[in-house]
Amino acid sequence: MLRREGYSAAIAKFNGPDDTGAVIARAIAEKPRLIGLSVIFQFSAGDFLGLARQLRDAGSDAKIVIGGHFPSFEYEPLLLHHPAIDIVVRFEGEQTILDLLRALDSPATWSQIPGLAFRQDGSVHATPPCPLVADLDALPFPVRDGEIKRHRGVGDAALLGSRGCYHRCSFCSIGAFYHQPNGRPQRMRSVRNVVDEMELLQREYGVGLFIFNDDEFFDLADPRRPLAFADELESRGLKGKMFIKCRASDVDEPVFSRLKEVGLIRAYVGIETGAQPALEVFNKRLTVEQNRRAVTTLKKLDILADFKLLLFNPYTTLMDIEDNLRFIDDLAADGCVPITVARMEVYSGTPIMERLRAEGRLRGDYVAWDYEIEDPAAELVFRQMLAAMYRRNYDLEGLSKTAIQAYYDLLIYKHFYPKKYEPGIEDALRRIVAKLNRHTVGVIRRLLAYARTEDLCDVARVNKLTIELALETNRVDMELGERLRRWRLRLNRLVENAR
Amino acid sequence: MKEQTPRKRRAKNVLATVLLGETVAAGLGAAGRPPQICDPVPPPPTVTPTAGGAPTPPGGVVSTPTPGNPTATPTRTTTPTPQRTPTTNQTPPVICDPVPRPPNVTPQTLSRSLPLQERLQIKIRPVEERPHTYSLDANFSPGDVRWLVTGGTLELNDRTVVWLPPAKKGRYLLQVVVDAGPAGVAVDALTVEA
Numbered sequence: 001m002l003r004r005e006g007y008s009a010a011i012a013k014f015n016g017p018d019d020t021g022a023v024i025a026r027a028i029a030e031k032p033r034l035i036g037l038s039v040i041f042q043f044s045a046g047d048f049l050g051l052a053r054q055l056r057d058a059g060s061d062a063k064i065v066i067g068g069h070f071p072s073f074e075y076e077p078l079l080l081h082h083p084a085i086d087i088v089v090r091f092e093g094e095q096t097i098l099d100l101l102r103a104l105d106s107p108a109t110w111s112q113i114p115g116l117a118f119r120q121d122g123s124v125h126a127t128p129p130c131p132l133v134a135d136l137d138a139l140p141f142p143v144r145d146g147e148i149k150r151h152r153g154v155g156d157a158a159l160l161g162s163r164g165c166y167h168r169c170s171f172c173s174i175g176a177f178y179h180q181p182n183g184r185p186q187r188m189r190s191v192r193n194v195v196d197e198m199e200l201l202q203r204e205y206g207v208g209l210f211i212f213n214d215d216e217f218f219d220l221a222d223p224r225r226p227l228a229f230a231d232e233l234e235s236r237g238l239k240g241k242m243f244i245k246c247r248a249s250d251v252d253e254p255v256f257s258r259l260k261e262v263g264l265i266r267a268y269v270g271i272e273t274g275a276q277p278a279l280e281v282f283n284k285r286l287t288v289e290q291n292r293r294a295v296t297t298l299k300k301l302d303i304l305a306d307f308k309l310l311l312f313n314p315y316t317t318l319m320d321i322e323d324n325l326r327f328i329d330d331l332a333a334d335g336c337v338p339i340t341v342a343r344m345e346v347y348s349g350t351p352i353m354e355r356l357r358a359e360g361r362l363r364g365d366y367v368a369w370d371y372e373i374e375d376p377a378a379e380l381v382f383r384q385m386l387a388a389m390y391r392r393n394y395d396l397e398g399l400s401k402t403a404i405q406a407y408y409d410l411l412i413y414k415h416f417y418p419k420k421y422e423p424g425i426e427d428a429l430r431r432i433v434a435k436l437n438r439h440t441v442g443v444i445r446r447l448l449a450y451a452r453t454e455d456l457c458d459v460a461r462v463n464k465l466t467i468e469l470a471l472e473t474n475r476v477d478m479e480l481g482e483r484l485r486r487w488r489l490r491l492n493r494l495v496e497n498a499r
Numbered sequence: 500m501k502e503q504t505p506r507k508r509r510a511k512n513v514l515a516t517v518l519l520g521e522t523v524a525a526g527l528g529a530a531g532r533p534p535q536i537c538d539p540v541p542p543p544p545t546v547t548p549t550a551g552g553a554p555t556p557p558g559g560v561v562s563t564p565t566p567g568n569p570t571a572t573p574t575r576t577t578t579p580t581p582q583r584t585p586t587t588n589q590t591p592p593v594i595c596d597p598v599p600r601p602p603n604v605t606p607q608t609l610s611r612s613l614p615l616q617e618r619l620q621i622k623i624r625p626v627e628e629r630p631h632t633y634s635l636d637a638n639f640s641p642g643d644v645r646w647l648v649t650g651g652t653l654e655l656n657d658r659t660v661v662w663l664p665p666a667k668k669g670r671y672l673l674q675v676v677v678d679a680g681p682a683g684v685a686v687d688a689l690t691v692e693a
Contacts, residue, residue, distance in 0.1 A: 002513055009513040032514040062514070101513070376613055383615035387684055390620070462614040463684045467676055471647070474688035478672045481690065 001094045004140050007101060011145055016047050020054055027060045033104060035060065036089075036097065039068040042173075042347050045367050052084035063104060067093045069173045072180075073349035074366045075117035079124045088117040091129045091181045092163075094139065115181075132183025136163060137193040141200065148205040152412045152495050156209035157201050161194045161229075163187050165216040167247070168351065169270075170283040171313075174215045176349035188219050195232045202240060208416060210242045210263075217244040226255050230262040241265045241415050248286055248294035256301055264303055265415050269294050271307035274327025275320035281313050282344070283351070288327070295331045304411060305337060306404070311385075311444070312343035314356060314371050316378045318448055325441050325448075333441075335434030338403035340393055341444070343382055346371060377451040384447045384462065388469040389440070392477055399477040399484070403433050406484055406491075413495050420498035425491060432483050439476050443469050619685040623675055631662040631691060635675055641685075645676040651693065664693030 002009040010030070012023045014037075027035060035055065039048045052064050067089035071078055075088035087110075089096045096115035103109045110116055115130035133139060148155040164178035164186040178185040201207040219225045233240075242259075243266040251269065271291045272282055279286055298305035311324050324341075332339050346353050346362070346369035356362040356371050364370035373379040392398045410429055414421055450465055619639050626632040635644060635658055646653050646660050650671040654661040662673060674688045 007513055009515060011515050027514055030514065034513045036513065036515040038515065097513075380613050380615070383613065383683070386618065387615060387686070391688065456613060459614040459681050463678050463680070466615065466684050467678065467686060470684070470686035471674060471676070474674055474686065475649075475672060478670075478688070478690055482670060 001098065001140060002101070003143065005098055009143075011143060014048070014051060016044075017050065020051055023051060024055055024058045024060070027055055027062065028058055031060075032062050034101065035062045035064050037064065037066045037068075039066055039070050042070045043345070043368065045070050045074075049078075049082055049085075049367075052082065056084040063087060065089055065097070065100070067097075069177050070348055072177060073173070075126060076124050077366045079117060079119050086118065090115050090117055090126070091177065092132055093130075094133060096130050129181035132164075132178065132181050132185075132187065134183060134187070136187050136189040141197050144201070144205060148201075148207055150206075152409065152416070153499050154209055154412050154416050155205060155207045156211055157205065157207045158211045158213050159194075159197060159201070160214055161189055161212055161217065162214045162219070166220045167216070167285065168283060170281065170352040170355070171310075171344050171347065171350055173347040173349045176351075178215075180349075186216065186220065188222070188225065191225065191229045191232045194229070195236060195238065198233075198238060198240065199236060202238065208240050209412075210240055212242060212244045214245060216250075217246045218250040223255075226259055230258045233262040239263070241411075243268070246270070247284075248291045251294035251297050253297050253301070256297065256303060260301055260303055265411050266304040266306060267298055268306045269298070271295070272310050273313075273320070273324060274309065275316075275323035278310070278313055278316065278320050278324075281315050281352075282310075288323070292327070292331065299331075299336055304407060306407075307337065308340045308342060310344045311341040312373060312378065312382045314344075314352070314361065314373060315375075316373050316382075317375050318377055318381070318451060321378065321381060321444065321448055325444060328437060328441050332437050333434060335430035335432065335437060337407065338400050338433050339437045339440060340400045340404075341385070341389075341440060342393065343386075345369075376456055380456050380462065381444070381447045381451050384450075384466045384469070385444060387466050388443060388447075389473050392440070392473055399436060399481055402481065402484060403436060406488065407433075409488065409491055413491060413498070417495065417498035420494065422494060425487070425494060428487055428490075432480055432487065435476075436480055439473070443473060614681055615683040617679075617682045619677065619679060619683045621675060621677055621685040621687045623673060623687050623689040625689070626659060631664065632659050633662065633673065633689070634659045637677070637685070639679070639682070641677040641679070643678055645678075647674045647676070648672065648691070662691060664691075668693050 012026055013019055014023055037048045037052060039045055048066065055064060063086045064084055065087045066078065066085050071088045072090040075090055078085055078088060087100065093115065096113060099113040100116065103113065110118055111125060111127060114127050117124060117126040144157065148157055165174050166186045168175040198210055241263045244264060245268040247270050256264065271294070272284060273279055274288055274291060276288050279288065295305045295307070309324050311321055328339050346356065348366060353362060353369060361371050362369060373382060393400055395401070406429055410426060414426065446469065454461065617639065620637065621641065622636040624634050624636050626634050635641065646655065648662060648671055650667070650669070651665040652663045654663065670690050670692050672688055673691045674686060677685045
């Protein structure tokens with residue numbers, strides 16, 4: 001967008017504090033007039049705020065502009081408490097950032113630009129949101145500076161076929177982000193436009209794996225769209241594989257069967273929970289039966305069904321937790337996917353945040369909202385699970401994460417080197433992941449058993465059980481991690497032979 | 500529509516810094532990026548974060564800063580990122596949809612009526628390879644620290660521990676346990692190689 005308008009613009013990678021030095025070096029060397037920080041996720045906010053401060057300390061005099069989901073809602077405290085941030089671009093930013101660049105040296109005119117928040121005379125001023133981009137096809141394709149990532153000989157690229165989502169899940173900031181400005185909350189690029197970009201990516205960059213990061217891949221208003229998309233891919237002879245994201249209610253066997261024919265190999269499904277009361281809390285407007293059917297259908301079609309379970313929310317009961325464990329027993333005990341269990345976290349702008357605030361239960365601050373579960377027994381299970389399985393579930397090198405990466409490797413091998421594919425490698429991975437999933441369930445069942453019958457406030461016994469389970473989890477993870485390491489060595493040999 | 504090349508470049512520069520190499524999972528309940536070991540940098544301690552994000556009325560909104568109150572600001576301790584041995588020489592792209600991580604909170608924000616009142620975090624950090632020396636990083640002041648290993652012996656020196664490997668080559672599990680009573684417990688583990 002910026003380049004089309006004649007501005008010189010570049011993208012710098014920032015995945016966390018490790019990238020700070022490189023970004024600062026570049027900012028100092030290239031002396032941009034404006035540095036834009038794209039903060040989608042609330043818990044990356046601290047990293048970006050640290051970067052902004054260090055950019056300033058290093059002497060950058062660029063206007064530092066922050067945008068994305070989180071800043072759109074929390075612009076006021078961000079501007080009040082972080083002097084390194086000059087301006088917040090709220091909601092979709094294409095038009096706003098252009099207008100801002102044209103007026104960058106005239107702060108007196110910023111109040112005329114929709115979608116901005118900024119400090120003036122010691123106060124924060126916010127203009128009304130800019131209307132959402134009505135025609136996504138009018139936007140240029142995203143810039144792909146630098147080399148496309150390649151893994152095991154396969155280039156991959158992330159892309160968006162749409163923006164936004166019609167649904168209003170209570171914990172999700174997407175709904176609030178796209179429902180607040182004027183415009184349709186979910187907009188689709190035309191099928192032709194999307195496939196044009198895929199063709200370009202394949203032709204110019206050798207991309208073989210297309211990772212669709214749409215908030216919701218499917219169009220509520222146009223159920224035929226995925227079939228038209230498949231037809232378009234087929235008519236152009238585009239050979240590639242795809243990942244998509246969707247809701248459980250989207251998983252329709254004939255449609256997914258057709259998408260599989262044109263390259264779909266993995267679907268991340270927003271299952272969230274296997275407990276009906278939790279689905280109600282999340283306002284998912286789905287049933288557990290729909291969730292079950294979605295996973296079963298994808299397994300039947302041999303499309304990797306990836307999902308996570310938000311085992312805990314502010315209203316979780318022990319019964320909800322048990323329902324979730326049964327869900328895992330029924331659908332993932334075979335190791336078809338590594339199950340990660342987590343708690344619903346509170347994001348700014350969401351209905352659940354407002355509900356907790358109204359109930360006087362919202363804790364923490366705008367950088368990291370927090371809460372306690374209403375039922376103390378469920379709260380204790382959460383605390384124990386967090387302490388006992390933090391490394392497995394949350395650590396970058398934890399077993400859940402490495403097992404998911406192993407499945408990614410398996411998909412690459414299976415679908416990009418099919419002639420040399422040895423099915424035994426998949427069975428071996430499933431056995432490892434099955435043991436991982438069953439152990440996770442077993443640990444939580446033991447916590448449930450304690451919470452149902454024992455003294456919740458007995459510090460010594462609670463601590464003893466938590467430590468015991470943590471030590472056991474680490475031992476299991478070491479054993480499974482070692483098996484996973486050997487599995488990966490075997491896969492390496494198979495892929496090398498296949499290439 | 501194809502990517503367009505600008506006909507002319509004005510002398511205006513923009514550096515856009517974005518999260519790359521990850522799946523944007525927002526909207527499906529897994530919003531977030533992969534959790535990092537280090538805690539987020541805390542906001543400046545002299546201000547009071549206030550709950551913002553109220554819908555903007557037509558015509559915009561003007562707000563005034565609130566005087567500072569450092570007690571409302573999370574007081575987190577930054578945990579250095581430990582150096583660990585990569586598990587594979589081929590790192591695949593981050594395709595997993597990240598798990599939302601609970602925030603680290605100050606003790607007073609959790610209920611005092613239940614155990615595990617704080618979210619304590621510890622991390623074993625390799626310090627030296629010869630001899631095998633490890634230290635403990637923590638987001639709190641750990642009192643009673645217990646180290647365990649599945650092979651060989653351990654020598655404790657203040658806040659570090661030296662592992663004396665067994666004669667048999669192989670991988671062993673080094674674990675550290677902190678029991679801080681009502682505040683909670685923390686356990687970390689590291690695979691070590693003889």
